[in-house]
Amino acid sequence: MNDVSNRAVREFSEFLNSIEADFPKPTCTTAYEITMKSTIVSALITLDTEKQMDERFWNHLRVQRNILDFLYTLWLDDDRTLVDKFSTIMKDLVEYDFSIAEEQMKERLNIA
Incomplete structure (x- = not known):
């Protein structure tokens, strides 16, 4: 620094x-x-x-x-605000979390 x-x-x-x-x-x-x-x-x-x-x-x-x-x-x-950048970050986080949840659901369905 x-x-x-x-x-x-x-x-x-x-x-x-x-x-x-x-x-x-x-x-x-x-x-x-x-x-x-x-x-x-x-x-x-x-x-x-x-x-x-x-x-x-x-x-x-x-x-x-x-x-x-x-x-x-x-x-x-x-x-200016951080809304646009924050919105993009939130969208990315939700999409990423959804992909993990979706993958876990597919794994559970394959196991059952």
Whole structure:
């Protein structure tokens, strides 16, 4: 992981610690923020590992006071969603699970 990814991981850990101190039971809004910030950290690690982002953009992140808050705010202000990608993932998972269940059913019918 590069320094930006490492810093985002550290910031996420600090964020979780502050949430746990302030709210023993997270609210829905807090739960969403936790989920999205975790996803942002994972995305940064993937972008770094797969070399999908130019160094000038990493430098842009390096100068941010809090990378994770910066990216989370950008995400909240953007009108795009993950629905299309999530729908495709769900469809793939259901089709895969169905193929396994179908194969198991065929095996049971052959045994009987």
